[in-house]
Amino acid sequence: MLKILRESLLNAPIVRRGDYYYFIHPISDGVPQLEPELLEEITEHIVGIVSKDFDKILAIEAMGIPLATSISMKTGIPFSIIRKRPYGLDGEIKLSQETGYSKGELYVNDVRKGDKVLIVDDVISTGGTLVSLIKALEDIGAIITDTIVVIERGDGLSRLKDIGIDIKTLIRIDVTENGVTIEDTHE
Ligand SMILES: O=P(O)(O)OC[C@H]1O[C@H](OP(=O)(O)OP(=O)(O)O)[C@H](O)[C@@H]1O
Numbered sequence: 001m002l003k004i005l006r007e008s009l010l011n012a013p014i015v016r017r018g019d020y021y022y023f024i025h026p027i028s029d030g031v032p033q034l035e036p037e038l039l040e041e042i043t044e045h046i047v048g049i050v051s052k053d054f055d056k057i058l059a060i061e062a063m064g065i066p067l068a069t070s071i072s073m074k075t076g077i078p079f080s081i082i083r084k085r086p087y088g089l090d091g092e093i094k095l096s097q098e099t100g101y102s103k104g105e106l107y108v109n110d111v112r113k114g115d116k117v118l119i120v121d122d123v124i125s126t127g128g129t130l131v132s133l134i135k136a137l138e139d140i141g142a143i144i145t146d147t148i149v150v151i152e153r154g155d156g157l158s159r160l161k162d163i164g165i166d167i168k169t170l171i172r173i174d175v176t177e178n179g180v181t182i183e184d185t186h187e
């Protein structure tokens with residue numbers, strides 16, 4: 001299972017961003033081009049493993065968006081986007097995003113107390129992005145029914161587990177200057 005995802009990861013180019021070996025892949029970058037068969041394979045898998053009880057999909061800009069679009073079309077459930085720029089709307093919440101190679105801000109709009117949300121993103125690495133987002137959603141009083149991330153690398157997943165947050169990932173990889181190796185596929 002997840003044959004197309006596995007094969008495409010093994011072919012992913014690597015670039016350096018400071019000390020960080022960054023893989024480039026259709027799901028995490030839109031480069032090389034994202035083939036519909038790959039998106040379909042991943043979407044089918046996600047829809048098969050999430051609890052069905054959510055009423056909103058939340059995607060983190062930018063590369064959560066194609067995943068959320070596809071899941072939304074398959075389930076008929078709407079999505080909204082955690083954006084990297086503010087709108088200044090009432091109730092907008094700002095949070096800090098820190099990854100292994102960048103720092104910035106994220107802005108949550110259109111999430112209310114009691115909303116049942118499915119969070120979707122392309123990659124977890126340090127876990128910095130999800131820690132900030134999940135804390136903000138808990139402060140709002142939203143109910144997180146599942147958090148799904150396609151590609152896992154680094155120690156982010158165990159960092160989240162240590163603070164009581166469980167997320168699901170589809171595949172775990174290691175990244176070195178020589179390329180991607182697959183450590184585990186979560187079927
Ligand atoms: O676990 P972390 O170390 O926090 O890294 C994970 C984050 O890194 C990427 O975001 P990026 O800001 O590069 O966004 P992009 O989707 O715009 O490429 C990815 O989409 C995650 O949101």
Ligand SMILES: Nc1nc2[nH]cnc2c(=O)[nH]1
Nearest residue numbers: 021022023028029123125
């Ligand atoms: N594309 C891409 N996104 C990431 N987000 C966190 N780490 C990475 C990475 O190595 N590649």
